[in-house]
Amino acid sequence: MSVRSIPLRLAPLLALALQPAFAEDESLAVPSLDQLPAEGVTPVGDETTETPAGEAARPTDNVTINLIHRLVEKGVLTKDEADTMIRQAEADATRVRAQQRAEIQTAVQQEALAPVQEGEVGVTYVPETVKAQMREEIKHQLLTEARVQNWSAPAATPEWVKRYKVFGDVRVRYEGSFFPGGNDNSGQFPNFNAINTGAPYDTAGTQHSPQYNVDQDRDRFRLRARVGAEIDLDDGFTAGLRLATGENNSPVSPNQSLGAAGNAQGGNFSKYAVWIDRAFLSYHFGEDHCYDVDLQAGRFDNPFFNTDIVWDDDLGFDGFAAKGKFRFNDDIKVFATAGAFPIFNTDFNFSSINPAKFESTDKYIYGGQIGVEWKIAEKLTGKFGVAFYDFDGVKGKLSTPHVPLTSSDAGDTDGLRPSFAQKGNTYMALRNILPDPSNNNGNSNQWQ
Numbered sequence: 001m002s003v004r005s006i007p008l009r010l011a012p013l014l015a016l017a018l019q020p021a022f023a024e025d026e027s028l029a030v031p032s033l034d035q036l037p038a039e040g041v042t043p044v045g046d047e048t049t050e051t052p053a054g055e056a057a058r059p060t061d062n063v064t065i066n067l068i069h070r071l072v073e074k075g076v077l078t079k080d081e082a083d084t085m086i087r088q089a090e091a092d093a094t095r096v097r098a099q100q101r102a103e104i105q106t107a108v109q110q111e112a113l114a115p116v117q118e119g120e121v122g123v124t125y126v127p128e129t130v131k132a133q134m135r136e137e138i139k140h141q142l143l144t145e146a147r148v149q150n151w152s153a154p155a156a157t158p159e160w161v162k163r164y165k166v167f168g169d170v171r172v173r174y175e176g177s178f179f180p181g182g183n184d185n186s187g188q189f190p191n192f193n194a195i196n197t198g199a200p201y202d203t204a205g206t207q208h209s210p211q212y213n214v215d216q217d218r219d220r221f222r223l224r225a226r227v228g229a230e231i232d233l234d235d236g237f238t239a240g241l242r243l244a245t246g247e248n249n250s251p252v253s254p255n256q257s258l259g260a261a262g263n264a265q266g267g268n269f270s271k272y273a274v275w276i277d278r279a280f281l282s283y284h285f286g287e288d289h290c291y292d293v294d295l296q297a298g299r300f301d302n303p304f305f306n307t308d309i310v311w312d313d314d315l316g317f318d319g320f321a322a323k324g325k326f327r328f329n330d331d332i333k334v335f336a337t338a339g340a341f342p343i344f345n346t347d348f349n350f351s352s353i354n355p356a357k358f359e360s361t362d363k364y365i366y367g368g369q370i371g372v373e374w375k376i377a378e379k380l381t382g383k384f385g386v387a388f389y390d391f392d393g394v395k396g397k398l399s400t401p402h403v404p405l406t407s408s409d410a411g412d413t414d415g416l417r418p419s420f421a422q423k424g425n426t427y428m429a430l431r432n433i434l435p436d437p438s439n440n441n442g443n444s445n446q447w448q
Contacts, residue, residue, distance in 0.1 A: 064089060100129050168227035175220045183214040192427050196417040200407045200447040203429075204439075212423070222255040228278060236285050240300070242278035249275065251420055252312040278316055286324075293324040303337050304369050305385045317341050319365075331375040335385070341365045343394070344419065351410035361415035363393040394418075398432040404447045405438060 059066055068085055071077045077085075126134075149159075187208045194210035195201050201209045228242030244254040247266060254277065261267030280298030296303065302311050303321040319341035327333050344363035351358055371385025399411030411431040421427075435442035 096129075097133075100127075100133055103127055104130055163232040165230045165232075166227075167229070169225070171224040173222055175222050177213075177218045177220075179213075179215050179217060181215075185215045187211055189214055189423075192424075193418075193421045195448075196421060197419060200404075202407070202444070202446055203448050204442070204444050204446040220260070221258040223258055223272075224254050224256070226254060226277065236283050238282045238284065240278055240280050240282065240298075241276075243274050244277035245272055246275050247272070249420075251316065252314050254314060290328075291324060291326045293322065296321045296323075303339060304367065304387055305335070305337070305371055305383065306387070318343070333373045335371050335373065337367070337369040337387075339367050341367070344415070346415050350415060351412075353408055354410065358410070358412040358415070361393060361413065363391075363416075365394075366390040366392060396428050396430055399430055401432045401434045403434050403436045403438060404431065404445065406445075407447045409447070 059069075065086055068077065068082045072079055072082045189212040191210040191212050198210070203209075224245055226242060226244040228240065231239040231241075233239055245256040246254045247256045247260055247262060254275075256272050257266070259267060261270075265271070265273050276299070278299055278301070280296055280300040282297075282300070283295045284292065286292040297320050299316050299318050300321070302315055302317055303323050304311070317339070319339060321337065321339035321341075323335070323337045325333050325335045342362065342364055344361075346360040346362055349357065350360075367387060367389045369385055369387035371383065373381065373383045375381050393416075396416045397413055399413040402409075402411060404411070413430045417430060429448050431448055433439070433442065433446055433448075439445040
């Protein structure tokens, strides 16, 4: 193996570069200029060197490596020799780190093998190199923890706030209702919702029942405001809450007419009511697999795939639902939904004026749906589903024959009347009223 000689005038540079690595070994320390012999010393600048062709080495944060690169630029060392020296220096550093770890292990073993006797005090010696390594490890751990927990940015958003997703919207619009001339306004359009949610109507009386407007134009300015939040509860659980406006408790309209008076609110700058529009708990799992499932309980959005011909877009469902999807591949998915939804629960004291109470007439919707979603092309997707809904306890039926003496006397099927109803021709009378002298043989007091 050949060794290239280095002029003595370069000794101080090498001493500066190599001294830190060998400072602990005095036999390897490079002598200073005062210790070098005077013979053969050439003044700096008498000898010129050529810089090798090629791009200069990129500076690093290591002083020793930078000095070696400068020696290569001066032509003192070849690039191969410099690379060999750098590899040797890295290998030396690796051996030092291994030695430090061995010293730690040895100190721990000695501590375990030499138990402190009674009356003695054990003092464990930790070398300076080990202390320095421990300081660096602790510093690195603290910096990492500070970065994760935002110690350096105390004004940043706390972690628990990030669990809340707040949303809301406000809409104001003009709505005009215009009727053509000639509509039948003789009392052929009963407002069944007003009848069912108000006092019974005497069908044998001379007054008209509540009626829908069919002939007078109306102008309204309507407000809809909604605000809510979804809360991540961890482990797949989510809670949701949404509040909304509404001039009544209609399940299909959160609109509030400005200035409208009714239901003990509105008009003359009165305040408007706010309703609980959504409130639910949800559990989600399986998203990382070929399937995912959602379980919901409370009042939530319509869980079924549908159009507004079947269900109104603003309608919320009360009850319990389970939804799932299974992915065959990136293009084809099958989905299924099932649920049970209470739509009416009998008043606890029904009927309120009778000592003997009536049986419950609770109503439920049980629904199930299956379908498939197919990605036909990049921007073309098809979705098909079929559903079955069982309206349990919803169909009206006649009550047990009775004679109501006042409008407050209830029939045992009064609970079957819908508390929300819109226009239609599928309504029937619920009370089976017996003719009696008290009702003029059925010609009066026909409270329905």
